[in-house]
Amino acid sequence: MELTGAEIFVRCLQEENVDTLFGYPGGSVLHIYDALYRQDKVEHILVRHEQAAVHAAEGYAKSTGRPGAVLVTSGPGATNAVTGIADAYMDSVPLVVFSGQVPTSLIGNDAFQEVDTVGITRPCVKHNFLVKDVKDLATTIKKAFYVATTGRPGPVVVDIPKDITADKCEFHYPRSIKMRSYNPTVKGHPGQIRRAVDLMLSAHQPVIYSGGGVILSNASKSLTELTRLLNYPITNTLMGLGAYPSSDRQFMGMLGMHGTYEANMAMHHADVLIAIGARFDDRVTGNIEKFCPNARIVHVDVDPASISKNVKVDVPIVGQVDSVLKAMIKEIKAGERRPDPEPLENWWKQIDEWRSMDCLKYDRDSELIKPQYVLETLHRLTKGDAFVTSDVGQHQMWAAQFYGFDKPNRWINSGGLGTMGFGLPAAIGTQLAHRDETVVCVTGEASIQMCIQELSTALQYHLPIKVVALNNRYMGMVRQWQEFFYQGRYAMSYMDALPDFVQLAEAYGHVGMRIESPGDVEGALKEALDMKDRLVFMDFITDQSENVYPMIPAGAGQNEMILL
Amino acid sequence: MRHIISILMENESGALSRVAGLFSARGYNIESLTVAPTEDPTLSRLTLVTRGSDQVIEQITKQLNKLVDVVKLLDLTEHRHIEREMMLIKLKVQDADQRAEVMRMAEIFRGHIIDVSAATYVVELTGDSEKLDAFVESMGHFEVIEVVRSGVMGIARGDVALKL
Numbered sequence: 001m002e003l004t005g006a007e008i009f010v011r012c013l014q015e016e017n018v019d020t021l022f023g024y025p026g027g028s029v030l031h032i033y034d035a036l037y038r039q040d041k042v043e044h045i046l047v048r049h050e051q052a053a054v055h056a057a058e059g060y061a062k063s064t065g066r067p068g069a070v071l072v073t074s075g076p077g078a079t080n081a082v083t084g085i086a087d088a089y090m091d092s093v094p095l096v097v098f099s100g101q102v103p104t105s106l107i108g109n110d111a112f113q114e115v116d117t118v119g120i121t122r123p124c125v126k127h128n129f130l131v132k133d134v135k136d137l138a139t140t141i142k143k144a145f146y147v148a149t150t151g152r153p154g155p156v157v158v159d160i161p162k163d164i165t166a167d168k169c170e171f172h173y174p175r176s177i178k179m180r181s182y183n184p185t186v187k188g189h190p191g192q193i194r195r196a197v198d199l200m201l202s203a204h205q206p207v208i209y210s211g212g213g214v215i216l217s218n219a220s221k222s223l224t225e226l227t228r229l230l231n232y233p234i235t236n237t238l239m240g241l242g243a244y245p246s247s248d249r250q251f252m253g254m255l256g257m258h259g260t261y262e263a264n265m266a267m268h269h270a271d272v273l274i275a276i277g278a279r280f281d282d283r284v285t286g287n288i289e290k291f292c293p294n295a296r297i298v299h300v301d302v303d304p305a306s307i308s309k310n311v312k313v314d315v316p317i318v319g320q321v322d323s324v325l326k327a328m329i330k331e332i333k334a335g336e337r338r339p340d341p342e343p344l345e346n347w348w349k350q351i352d353e354w355r356s357m358d359c360l361k362y363d364r365d366s367e368l369i370k371p372q373y374v375l376e377t378l379h380r381l382t383k384g385d386a387f388v389t390s391d392v393g394q395h396q397m398w399a400a401q402f403y404g405f406d407k408p409n410r411w412i413n414s415g416g417l418g419t420m421g422f423g424l425p426a427a428i429g430t431q432l433a434h435r436d437e438t439v440v441c442v443t444g445e446a447s448i449q450m451c452i453q454e455l456s457t458a459l460q461y462h463l464p465i466k467v468v469a470l471n472n473r474y475m476g477m478v479r480q481w482q483e484f485f486y487q488g489r490y491a492m493s494y495m496d497a498l499p500d501f502v503q504l505a506e507a508y509g510h511v512g513m514r515i516e517s518p519g520d521v522e523g524a525l526k527e528a529l530d531m532k533d534r535l536v537f538m539d540f541i542t543d544q545s546e547n548v549y550p551m552i553p554a555g556a557g558q559n560e561m562i563l564l
Numbered sequence: 565m566r567h568i569i570s571i572l573m574e575n576e577s578g579a580l581s582r583v584a585g586l587f588s589a590r591g592y593n594i595e596s597l598t599v600a601p602t603e604d605p606t607l608s609r610l611t612l613v614t615r616g617s618d619q620v621i622e623q624i625t626k627q628l629n630k631l632v633d634v635v636k637l638l639d640l641t642e643h644r645h646i647e648r649e650m651m652l653i654k655l656k657v658q659d660a661d662q663r664a665e666v667m668r669m670a671e672i673f674r675g676h677i678i679d680v681s682a683a684t685y686v687v688e689l690t691g692d693s694e695k696l697d698a699f700v701e702s703m704g705h706f707e708v709i710e711v712v713r714s715g716v717m718g719i720a721r722g723d724v725a726l727k728l
C-alpha cells in the first residue's frame with residue numbers, strides 16, 4: 001500500500017523506537033502533524049519555543065543514551081532550533097532534528113517562511129540532508145539515526161519540503177544501512193593498545209583524565225574497573241562527571257578552570273597522562289604551552305580528529321572507548337606486570353597533600369545562604385541519586401563541584417557551547433524519560449529567564465521538576481570576571497527588574513518558594529522534594545559576592561590556580 | 565608546506581559546500597580548488613591546494629575524512645605525483661613582431677594559440693603551477709587582458725591511486 005510522506009515519517013519514527021518527539025507545529029509540517037494525530041505510539045511534546053525542543057531532546061538523550069528526536073517548522077522554527085543544534089554538536093549529543101521546508105517548487109524563491117536550513121545548520125551538525133523525493137524519505141531517516149548515534153555522536157538535521165510529505169510511495173524501512181563514505185572505527189588497534197598499556201604500567205606519576213566520551217560510549221563500568229585495577233588517580237572533565245564515582249578515594253574531582261587543586265596539580269606533575277574520551281578543551285588545559293610539561297600521553301577517542309588537535313599525543317588509539325578499555329583491561333590481566341608500588345605510593349602521598357588544601361572550602365558560618373551549601377544539602381537529601389540539569393554560570397560550576405555524581409548520565413549540562421537557557425528544557429526531556437526519578441534543575445536568575453516559558457510545558461505534561469534557582473541578583477559568572485579582571489566595573493551584569501519568581505511560578509500553575517536564610521535551606525529542599533507530583537520553583541536568595549574557587553585564570557597553567 | 569589533497573566524494577549538491585565551509589570555519593586556507601564528476605557519476609573528485617604546518621595538514625585531512633560525504637582522500641604530496649594546471653591567457657598583440665614573439669614563447673612553453681583576432685591572441689598552456697607562473701612573467705611586457713587558471717589537479721605516479 002502506498003503511504004504519504006507524512007505517514008512514512010511517522011512509521012520511520014516508530015521503527016526507530018522513538019517514543020518521544022519534541023516539537024512545535026507550523027505550515028510546512030502540518031501534514032506530519034496530521035499523521036502524528038492519527039497514531040499513538042510516538043508521544044509528541046509541545047514545547048513553547050523551538051530552542052527548548054532541542055534542549056529537551058538533549059536532556060532526553062543525555063539521560064538515557066538514546067537519540068533525541070525533534071520536529072520544527074520551516075523558517076523561524078528552524079532558526080529557533082539552531083542554538084540547540086549547535087549545543088548538541090559541541091557536546092556530541094545524538095539527535096535527529098526534522099525541519100519542515102517550503103515545497104520543492106518554491107525552494108530558492110524566497111517563499112514565505114523559507115530559509116536555507118541545510119546551509120544555516122551545516123557548520124553545527126554532524127551531517128544534514130534535504131529530502132528531494134518521497135522515495136528517499138525512509139532511507140534518509142534511517143541514515144540520519146545511524147549517523148547521529150554511531151562513531152562520535154552528534155545532531156543530524158533532515159529538512160523535508162512540504163510536498164514530499166503529501167507525495168506517496170510504498171513504505172519499506174531498511175533493516176540496516178551501509179554508507180561507503182561513513183565507517184566509524186570501533187575497535188582500537190591491538191598494537192597501539194599494547195603500547196599504551198606498556199606506557200601506562202611504566203608510570204610513576206600517572207593520571208587518568210576522562211571525559212564525556214566515556215559516558216557516550218557507556219563505558220563507566222570499564223573505566224572504573226581499569227582505574228581500580230591500576231590504583232591510579234582519576235579526574236573527570238565537566239562532561240565526564242559521574243563516569244567514575246565521585247565518592248571514591250581515587251577520584252580527585254573535576255579538572256580545569258574551576259576544577260580542584262589536586263586534580264590540576266596532579267595533571268601538571270603527571271609523567272603519564274591517560275586521556276579517555278576527552279578532547280583537551282581550552283577550559284581544561286589552561287595555557288596549552290604550560291600543559292602537562294612532563295607527561296607522555298595516551299589518548300583514546302572515537303574521533304580521529306580529536307587526537308593531537310590541541311596537544312600532541314604519544315600513543316593515539318582511535319576506537320570506541322568501551323571496547324578499547326575492555327581490551328586494555330584484558331591485556332593487563334593477561335600479563336604479569338603491575339605498576340611499581342613504591343613510586344605510586346609516593347604519588348598518592350603527594351596527591352593527598354594537595355587534597356589537604358581543601359580547595360572547595362567556603363564560609364559555613366555565613367549569615368547569608370551560600371550556594372555551595374544549597375548544593376551539598378541537595379546532594380545529601382537526594383543521596384546523590386538525582387538527575388541534575390544545569391544552566392550556565394557560577395551555579396553550574398558549583399553544581400559540578402558540590403553535587404558528587406556517582407553514576408553516569410545524571411549530570412546534564414551544556415559544556416561545550418555553554419548555553420544559558422539549557423537547564424529547564426533539559427530537565428523536561430530528562431523527566432519525561434524518567435517519570436519516577438527526581439530531576440533537579442540548578443539555575444541562576446539570569447539563565448532561567450532565557451527559557452522560562454517552558455514552565456508551561458512542564459505543567460501540561462505534569463513534570464514534577466525541582467528548580468533550584470541560586471539567585472544572586474547578578475550574572476554571577478560575568479560579575480566574577482569583572483571583579484577579578486576589570487577592577488570591579490560591573491558593566492551590565494546586575495540583574496535589575498527581576499520578577500517575583502514565587503508569583504511567576506504560581507502564575508504558571510506551580511509551587512513557588514523563596515528561601516532567604518541558611519537555616520531554612522534544608523527544610524525547603526525537603527518539602528519540595530516531598531512534593532512528588534508538583535513542579536517546585538525554589539528561589540534561594542544567595543550571597544551576592546560569592547565567587548567560584550579555585551580558578552585557573554585565562555592564560556595561566558594548571559599549576560597556577562587562584563585559591564580562596 | 566604546500567599540499568595537494570585529492571578527494572573522492574559523493575556527487576551530491578551539498579558536498580562541495582561542506583568542504584569549502586570546513587576550510588572557512590576552521591581558518592584553513594585554500595589556494596586552489598577544482599572539482600568535477602568522475603567516470604562513476606555518483607562520485608566527484610575534488611583537488612585542493614592548501615598550505616600549513618604538518619600539524620595543520622594532519623587536522624585538515626582528519627577533518628575532511630570526518631565529513632560524511634567524503635569517501636576517500638589522498639595527500640598527493642606524500643607520494644610521487646604529477647601536478648597539472650591549465651591556463652588560458654589573452655594578450656594584446658599589436659604588430660607582427662609581437663605576434664611572432666608570442667608564438668615563439670608559446671612554443672617554448674609547449675602552449676597553443678587557440679584564438680586569434682585583429683588585436684589579441686589566446687594562449688592555452690598546461691603544466692605545473694610554477695611553469696604557468698613563469699609564462700605569465702615572461703609576458704610581462706605585453707598587455708595581459710585576462711588570465712584564467714583551472715586550479716591544480718594531480719595524480720599519483722605508479723601503483724598508488726585514489727579509487728574505491
Ligand SMILES: Cc1ncc(C[n+]2csc(CCOP(=O)(O)OP(=O)(O)O)c2C)c(N)n1
Nearest residue numbers: 393394395418420444445446447475476477
Ligand atoms: C546564551 C548565553 N548568553 C550569554 C552567556 C554568557 N554568560 C555566561 S555565564 C553568564 C551569567 C549567568 O548568570 P546566572 O544565570 O544568574 O548564573 P550565575 O553565574 O549567577 O550563577 C553569562 C551572561 C551565555 N553563556 N549564554
